[in-house]
Amino acid sequence: MPSPAFDDYLKTVYSHTEWQDAPITPSQLAAALAIAPSSVTEMVKKLAAAGLVSHVPYGAVRLTDAGRDRALHMLRRHRLIETWLVREFGYAWHEVHDEAEVLEHTISDRLLEGIDQRLGRPRFDPHGDAIPDAEGRVEREPFVLLAEAAVGHSGRVLRVNDRDPELLQALEDAGIAVGHELTVADGGMQLDGSPVELPDGALDVIWLTA
Numbered sequence: 001m002p003s004p005a006f007d008d009y010l011k012t013v014y015s016h017t018e019w020q021d022a023p024i025t026p027s028q029l030a031a032a033l034a035i036a037p038s039s040v041t042e043m044v045k046k047l048a049a050a051g052l053v054s055h056v057p058y059g060a061v062r063l064t065d066a067g068r069d070r071a072l073h074m075l076r077r078h079r080l081i082e083t084w085l086v087r088e089f090g091y092a093w094h095e096v097h098d099e100a101e102v103l104e105h106t107i108s109d110r111l112l113e114g115i116d117q118r119l120g121r122p123r124f125d126p127h128g129d130a131i132p133d134a135e136g137r138v139e140r141e142p143f144v145l146l147a148e149a150a151v152g153h154s155g156r157v158l159r160v161n162d163r164d165p166e167l168l169q170a171l172e173d174a175g176i177a178v179g180h181e182l183t184v185a186d187g188g189m190q191l192d193g194s195p196v197e198l199p200d201g202a203l204d205v206i207w208l209t210a
Contacts, residue, residue, distance in 0.1 A: 083122050153183070157207075
C-alpha cells in the first residue's frame with residue numbers, strides 16, 4: 001500500500017487540476033508541498049515506478065488510473081473528516097485542514113463509513129470541494145474563478161480554496177460562505193445583493209457557478 005507521503009503527493013497532483021486544466025509541474029508540486037525540488041524529483045520517480053503517475057524529465061506530472069483512484073480515496077477521507085469536524089465539533093472552516101491531514105491516515109474504513117452515514121452522506125466539504133463517494137465518483141457544477149468572472153456575472157459561491165487559513169478567516173469575517181450569491185458589479189462586489197469589500201487575494205481563491 002502507498003505510504004502517507006505517496007498519498008500527499010497524489011492528492012496534490014489531483015487537486016491541482018480539479019478547478020483548472022493545466023497539469024502540475026515538478027516545481028509547482030514542490031511549492032505546493034513546501035518540499036525541496038530535489039526531493040520531489042526522487043518521490044516522483046518512486047510514484048512512477050509504482051505505476052501511480054506518469055512523468056518525463058522536466059515535464060508535467062499526471063496521475064495514472066491507479067494514482068487517480070488512490071487520490072480520490074484519500075480525498076474522500078480528508079473531506080469527510082473536515083465536514084465532520086465542522087458539523088460535529090464546531091471547528092471553523094479555516095481550522096480543519098491540518099487536523100484532517102493527520103486523521104485521514106489513521107481512521108479505519110469502518111469509522112469513515114460511520115462518519116459518512118452520520119453526516120447524511122454529504123457531497124461537498126465546508127469549502128465546497130466535492131467529496132468522492134465510495135466508488136470514487138464526484139459531482140461538480142460548471143464554474144468560473146472570481147478573478148475571471150466578467151462584470152455583471154452573478155453566481156453562487158461554489159468553492160473557496162482552503163490553503164491559506166488567514167485568508168479563509170478574513171473571508172468568513174466578510175460574510176463569504178459556500179452557497180452565498182456574489183455579483184461582480186461596476187466598482188466592487190455584492191454579496192447577496194449588498195456591497196462587500198473582499199480581502200486581498202480573494203479573487204484568486206473563490207469559484208462561482210458559471
